[in-house]
Amino acid sequence: MGTRTIAGIEIQVNDEGYMMDASQWTPEVARELAKEEGIELTDKHFEVLNFIRDEFLKGNPLTIRKVGKSGIVDIKGLYELFPGGPLKKASKIAGISKPSSCV
Amino acid sequence: MKKILILGGGTGGTIMANRLRKALEKEEWEITLIDRYKTHYYQPGFLFIPFGIYTRHDVMKPKGDFYPAGVNVIFSKIEIIEPLENRVVLEGGKVLNYDYLIIATGTQTKPEETPGLKENLWYKEIFDFYTIEGAVALSHFFKRWEGGHLVMNIAEIPYKCPVAPLEFVFLADAFFHQQGIRDKVKISYVTPLPGAFTKPRATQMLSGLLKEKNIEVIPEFYLESVDNEKKTIKSYDGQEIPFDVLAIVPVNMGSDVIERSGMGDDLNFVPTDKHTLQSEKYENIFVLGDAANLPTSKAGSVVHFASEVLFENLISMIEGRPMLARFDGHANCYIETGFGKGSLIDFNYDTEPLPGTYPLPGIGPFGLLQNTKLNHYGKVIFRWLYWHVLLKGKEMPVENEMSMAGKKL
Numbered sequence: 391m392g393t394r395t396i397a398g399i400e401i402q403v404n405d406e407g408y409m410m411d412a413s414q415w416t417p418e419v420a421r422e423l424a425k426e427e428g429i430e431l432t433d434k435h436f437e438v439l440n441f442i443r444d445e446f447l448k449g450n451p452l453t454i455r456k457v458g459k460s461g462i463v464d465i466k467g468l469y470e471l472f473p474g475g476p477l478k479k480a481s482k483i484a485g486i487s488k489p490s491s492c493v
Numbered sequence: 494m495k496k497i498l499i500l501g502g503g504t505g506g507t508i509m510a511n512r513l514r515k516a517l518e519k520e521e522w523e524i525t526l527i528d529r530y531k532t533h534y535y536q537p538g539f540l541f542i543p544f545g546i547y548t549r550h551d552v553m554k555p556k557g558d559f560y561p562a563g564v565n566v567i568f569s570k571i572e573i574i575e576p577l578e579n580r581v582v583l584e585g586g587k588v589l590n591y592d593y594l595i596i597a598t599g600t601q602t603k604p605e606e607t608p609g610l611k612e613n614l615w616y617k618e619i620f621d622f623y624t625i626e627g628a629v630a631l632s633h634f635f636k637r638w639e640g641g642h643l644v645m646n647i648a649e650i651p652y653k654c655p656v657a658p659l660e661f662v663f664l665a666d667a668f669f670h671q672q673g674i675r676d677k678v679k680i681s682y683v684t685p686l687p688g689a690f691t692k693p694r695a696t697q698m699l700s701g702l703l704k705e706k707n708i709e710v711i712p713e714f715y716l717e718s719v720d721n722e723k724k725t726i727k728s729y730d731g732q733e734i735p736f737d738v739l740a741i742v743p744v745n746m747g748s749d750v751i752e753r754s755g756m757g758d759d760l761n762f763v764p765t766d767k768h769t770l771q772s773e774k775y776e777n778i779f780v781l782g783d784a785a786n787l788p789t790s791k792a793g794s795v796v797h798f799a800s801e802v803l804f805e806n807l808i809s810m811i812e813g814r815p816m817l818a819r820f821d822g823h824a825n826c827y828i829e830t831g832f833g834k835g836s837l838i839d840f841n842y843d844t845e846p847l848p849g850t851y852p853l854p855g856i857g858p859f860g861l862l863q864n865t866k867l868n869h870y871g872k873v874i875f876r877w878l879y880w881h882v883l884l885k886g887k888e889m890p891v892e893n894e895m896s897m898a899g900k901k902l
């Protein structure tokens with residue numbers, strides 16, 4: 391746990407760099423976090439980020455399949471937007487906690 | 494007459510029918526249970542069939558043997574649930590009304606969800622062992638197989654009995670040793686998870702075992718499709734893994750009736766209060782077992798522990814008292830590791846599997862996160878307990894709530 395300054399805001403993050411308080415998130419913060427992952431955010435990215443923030447704030451669990459069924463992107467497209475671990479990366483950039491895969 | 498309807502007469506539905514019939518007056522309460530199939534399969538036994546340890550006959554009994562007298566049993570497909578009307582419609586149009594509904598329709602495998610999975614190679618060189626048909630077909634295949642690359646892949650999370658594919662590769666290792674062809678078989682464990690298991694301590698222990706048995710682990714592989722010509726599996730991010738024989742856990746989804754009724758999430762699991770086991774939307778509907786979207790394992794042991802909570806809460810509700818029982822997500826799974834040994838994990842929503850002894854602190858006899866002969870017998874005994882104690886809704890010789898006693902932090 392620690393505090394970092396991102397886009398001029400003091401932000402609490404955990405050991406893995408996920409934001410602790412989703413309400414501190416702004417699109418500017420997202421752009422900076424994305425840069426650290428080597429991603430330049432487009433409108434499509436923001437549609438995905440807003441979708442997963444909405445779901446997260448409603449308390450709904452997130453899966454790659456769910457985002458793939460959102461009508462915004464299919465799963466393949468999601469991998470193209472956030473290469474590597476799409477849900478983990480997107481969650482980090484969206485300022486929400488790391489998705490937990492349950493047993 | 495008040496009416497309770499139980500949908501699904503597998504592990505959970507059978508337990509509830511037994512518990513409720515004993516507790517509720519026959520003159521006041523009519524209990525009806527509906528299932529589409531007449532045979533009860535002991536699903537944990539499917540794991541042993543591919544290796545000739547069990548046959549089909551070791552894992553099947555008539556469902557009817559386990560339902561108590563005084564419960565109205567209907568063998569039929571359930572067409573749709575209409576929760577606003579408090580009624581259920583069966584195939585053919587028969588309508589059943591209810592005061593309380595228990596949904597225990599489980600999960601099913603959906604190979605159709607993955608392009609290429611259920612095509613030319615299905616049950617020729619691609620097998621699931623989550624169905625009796627797949628497990629038996631694979632046993633025939635393994636009898637003649639002379640070696641090559643065996644790939645075990647999990648298509649999607651969550652899936653029921655999360656340790657089953659690990660047990661499968663452990664047993665495969667032992668089986669090919671016994672056949673004298675282990676040096677001709679490469680075994681790969683390909684999973685969408687970041688490691689062998691979801692929780693850190695268990696992953697560490699299980700990764701050690703996998704390594705010891707020379708089983709390759711390929712993590713973070715999210716299956717997109719199967720290429721039947723090239724005999725490869727492909728992930729969404731372009732990885733491709735060749736196989737000679739593919740053992741697959743297909744996408745697991747809740748029953749189709751949940752989808753038809755518009756009551757499920759994106760995988761047809763019913764949103765359920767994880768502590769009360771009540772449906773999140775309808776207060777006279779409870780959800781038991783694999784059908785619920787609970788953040789714990791989909792396993793028979795969980796169904797058993799949850800059934801006690803559900804029973805208490807339902808009775809409280811019927812009697813107009815507050816529902817006080819809270820489910821803690823308790824799961825308890827024996828893990829077959831091959832060569833007559835096994836391991837054991839015990840955990841809940843908040844506590845990951847830890848090393849120690851179970852059920853008696855310091856004594857056991859079972860060792861948590863340890864690889865012992867006794868744990869293997871635990872699994873063997875589980876089948877007997879399943880048929881004779883668990884399904885009948887009798888007390889199991891272990892506590893319902895997870896206990897920290899005997900665990901080492």
Ligand SMILES: Cc1cc2nc3c(=O)[nH]c(=O)nc-3n(C[C@H](O)[C@H](O)[C@H](O)COP(=O)(O)OP(=O)(O)OC[C@H]3O[C@@H](n4cnc5c(N)ncnc54)[C@H](O)[C@@H]3O)c2cc1C
Pocket residue numbers: 500501502503504505506527528529530535536537538539540569570571572597598599600622623624653654657748749750781782783784791792793794795796825826827
């Ligand atoms: C290979 C394998 C290994 C396993 N190993 C273990 C283990 O070691 N330990 C453990 O604890 N658990 C294990 N399990 C898991 C365990 O078997 C399940 O979690 C448990 O049986 C779930 O019970 P349930 O009542 O929720 O569902 P089920 O027992 O699957 O029952 C669901 C019932 O609903 C019926 N149904 C569904 N839809 C309809 C419809 N539309 N109309 C009519 N009927 C319908 C079905 O016919 C079925 O009878 C294993 C499972 C598998 C596949």
